[in-house]
Amino acid sequence: MTKNRKIAIAFVIAIFVCLGFVIAYIFAELYTASDISETQLETTDAMKFKKEYEDLNGKTDESNNTYRSLSISENNPIVYATASTIVNMIDKDETFIVYFGYAKDAWSRSIIETLINSAQEKNIYTIYYVDIENIRDIYTLNDNHEAVRTTEGTDGYYDLLNKLNSVLDNYGSLSYDTVVKKHTVSVDVPINEKRIFAPNIILIKNGEPKILATGISSLQTDGFMDLTTEMINDTKKQFESLYSGYFETTTTTTTSTTTTSSNVCTKDGC
Numbered sequence: 701m702t703k704n705r706k707i708a709i710a711f712v713i714a715i716f717v718c719l720g721f722v723i724a725y726i727f728a729e730l731y732t733a734s735d736i737s738e739t740q741l742e743t744t745d746a747m748k749f750k751k752e753y754e755d756l757n758g759k760t761d762e763s764n765n766t767y768r769s770l771s772i773s774e775n776n777p778i779v780y781a782t783a784s785t786i787v788n789m790i791d792k793d794e795t796f797i798v799y800f801g802y803a804k805d806a807w808s809r810s811i812i813e814t815l816i817n818s819a820q821e822k823n824i825y826t827i828y829y830v831d832i833e834n835i836r837d838i839y840t841l842n843d844n845h846e847a848v849r850t851t852e853g854t855d856g857y858y859d860l861l862n863k864l865n866s867v868l869d870n871y872g873s874l875s876y877d878t879v880v881k882k883h884t885v886s887v888d889v890p891i892n893e894k895r896i897f898a899p900n901i902i903l904i905k906n907g908e909p910k911i912l913a914t915g916i917s918s919l920q921t922d923g924f925m926d927l928t929t930e931m932i933n934d935t936k937k938q939f940e941s942l943y944s945g946y947f948e949t950t951t952t953t954t955t956s957t958t959t960t961s962s963n964v965c966t967k968d969g970c
Contacts (some may be wrong), residue, residue, distance in 0.1 A: 749778040749829065753803045753812060761804065765924050768809040776816045781828040783835060783856025789828075790863045793907035797824065797946060801899040802833035806923025807970055808899040811915035814935045815901065822943040832857075832896055839891050841874050847889045861894050867902060867912040868894040897970040903945050911945050913938040 750772040757769040778799070786798055799815065801808030819827055837853035861868065871891040877884050903911040917934035920927065 745779050745829075746774060746776045748780070749776060750774060753809070756803055756809075765806070767804070768806065768924065770809060770813055772813065773816060773820070775820075777819050777825050777827045778816070778829045779826050781830055783830055783854060783860050786828060786830060787856060787859045787863055790904060790907050790909075795905045795946070796826065796828060797901065797903055797942070798828040798830060799899065799901045800830050800832050800896050802831050804833065805898040805970060807914075807916055810920065810923055810927060811899055811935050814932055815899075815915060815939055818936050818939045819943065822940065824943055824946065827901075830860075832898055836896065837893075839871065839874060839893075841876055841889060845876050845887070845889060847874055847891050857896070860896060864896070864902060864909045864912075865894055867909045868896060868900075869912075871895040899970075901939070901942060903942050905945070911942050913942045915939060 753770050753772055756767040759767050761767065781798070789796060797819075801812070803809070815827070835854045835857045837849050837857070838851035839847045840850045842848050871893045872895070873888040873890045875886045875888045877886055879885075897914070899914055899916070901913045901915060902909055915935045915938050917931040919931050919934065
């Protein structure tokens with residue numbers, strides 16, 4: 701074999717080796733890009749929300765109640781927001797829907813599938829979600845049977861109370877037992893403050909709170925009970941009314957509220 705032929709063969713081999721490295725590099729980059737896309741998909745707000753709520757399926761709470769099992773669409777309209785974000789949107793006179801609740805709350809779990817399904821039916825593409833489990837204040841009774849705030853809410857929460865005041869329900873009252881003429885009676889101590897309960901779904905139009913819906917059917921008396929078709933239909937009607945208000949082009953000066961009795965949601969449960 702001549703010297704020139706050996707050089708030619710070596711050159712061809714070198715080219716093939718280089719091509720191999722190039723092809724391997726290209727495939728590695730494509731795999732990495734695919735992996736990143738999958739990771740990004742898994743961490744969208746919709747997927748995050750689905751995971752947050754479905755992770756509790758079949759598990760039990762501190763009182764040994766079994767959390768309701770949920771199946772939430774991967775294409776749900778949920779977008780995470782903070783209390784401060786919602787306040788800023790109100791200050792900018794924006795129109796939007798916001799859901800206040802949290803994954804461990806039995807009442808929130810009762811309505812969330814219908815909230816999402818009916819939103820998709822009505823072409824509602826965004827519902828902001830504020831997790832209120834740890835942002836609210838808590839009142840208890842002291843030794844003198846006076847209502848005192850024992851846990852402070854966040855600044856954002858108090859700003860929300862101010863902005864949403866016109867549609868919010870009152871905190872409610874705490875009670876204690878006392879004996880009157882040898883009979884035990886319950887005494888209510890009112891708390892003069894509004895409260896964001898779970899679940900509260902509120903329509904904001906041009907920066908003004910217009911409609912509040914809980915979605916809870918008056919037929920549902922327990923957050924863990926099985927939901928009947930009639931209960932689900934009651935929930936759906938509340939949300940359809942709220943969604944209709946979202947699309948209305950004319951605004952009114954009257955604030956409308958669509959809720960069930962606030963007595964359905966106990967302070968500890970909601």
